[in-house]
Amino acid sequence: MNLDFPALLVAATIFTGLAWLLDAMLLAPKRRRAADALVQRGPARDSDQVHKTLKESTLVEYCKSFFPVILAVLLLRSFLVEPFRIPSNSMMPTLLTGDFILVNKYAYGIRLPVLNNKVVEMGEPERGDVVVFRYPKDPSVDYIKRVVGLPGDRVGYYNKIIYINSEPVGQVPAGVYIGVGSGISMSGASERQEQLGEVLHDILVMPRTPGLEGEYVVGEDEYFVMGDNRDNSNDSRYWGPVPESNLVGKAFRVWMNWDGANGGVDWDRIGMKIK
Numbered sequence: 001m002n003l004d005f006p007a008l009l010v011a012a013t014i015f016t017g018l019a020w021l022l023d024a025m026l027l028a029p030k031r032r033r034a035a036d037a038l039v040q041r042g043p044a045r046d047s048d049q050v051h052k053t054l055k056e057s058t059l060v061e062y063c064k065s066f067f068p069v070i071l072a073v074l075l076l077r078s079f080l081v082e083p084f085r086i087p088s089n090s091m092m093p094t095l096l097t098g099d100f101i102l103v104n105k106y107a108y109g110i111r112l113p114v115l116n117n118k119v120v121e122m123g124e125p126e127r128g129d130v131v132v133f134r135y136p137k138d139p140s141v142d143y144i145k146r147v148v149g150l151p152g153d154r155v156g157y158y159n160k161i162i163y164i165n166s167e168p169v170g171q172v173p174a175g176v177y178i179g180v181g182s183g184i185s186m187s188g189a190s191e192r193q194e195q196l197g198e199v200l201h202d203i204l205v206m207p208r209t210p211g212l213e214g215e216y217v218v219g220e221d222e223y224f225v226m227g228d229n230r231d232n233s234n235d236s237r238y239w240g241p242v243p244e245s246n247l248v249g250k251a252f253r254v255w256m257n258w259d260g261a262n263g264g265v266d267w268d269r270i271g272m273k274i275k
Contacts, residue, residue, distance in 0.1 A: 006113045013070050019063035067106045078113040079105055087181050090227035093202050096261030097182035099134055103132050128199025130274050132248040137239055145235050149224030157213040170195045177204055181262025201275055206231040218255040
């Protein structure tokens with residue numbers, strides 16, 4: 001079962017905010033009136049009793065403390081930047097298992113949390129972007145892939161080469177890949193540099209491993225995506241293009257890497273720009 005963290009965050013924000021508002025508008029004035037009544041009964045009235053009467057409940061105290069923090073986290077994750085963790089090898093060698101990445105949430109428009117309705121148009125994915133999106137077969141799961149085909153494109157994949165509207169995407173051999181940690185099984189793969197639009201990036205292919213080939217037409221408001229680890233990626237070749245409404249944001253930076261199979265933190269990857 002996948003935890004719907006955005007929904008929990010929204011619920012927590014609403015609950016703590018309403019508790020704070022209820023106290024400010026109803027409960028706090030009631031406490032002040034009760035304290036004033038105690039004071040008017042005589043100057044010798046115990047000040048501790050007055051203080052106790054004015055004191056808010058523990059629940060309200062916690063809500064008032066946590067509401068600004070929860071609200072700030074909600075706004076940050078929903079409209080600016082959200083962190084994600086890479087759980088698999090499908091984007092090797094660009095992203096490794098254990099990478100913690102930052103995703104720009106407004107690059108493709110500002111959306112309401114939970115509802116995911118776009119309220120402000122900002123931009124559109126470009127060929128070569130690394131994007132996070134809700135998996136079309138199960139929107140509760142987030143995927144990360146590279147944009148290969150744009151709306152209206154005909155995307156072909158034959159003999160480990162991408163074709164965009166019948167034109168092959170350029171590739172240059174970059175040697176034999178040596179994997180580490182959770183990606184050591186990819187050692188021996190052919191590493192190549194590929195030019196997708198303005199983006200020059202590395203990919204991995206297994207020349208002797210048969211892959212799914214064919215041609216696909218990208219519909220309106222859809223994007224064809226593929227993993228950089230071409231023979232180890234569950235992507236649009238298998239389940240079709242990604243609807244624009246499923247986009248979450250554009251990945252732009254690795255802020256941490258932790259791979260237990262590689263001895264823990266890989267300091268060289270911290271701060272790496274994703275391209």
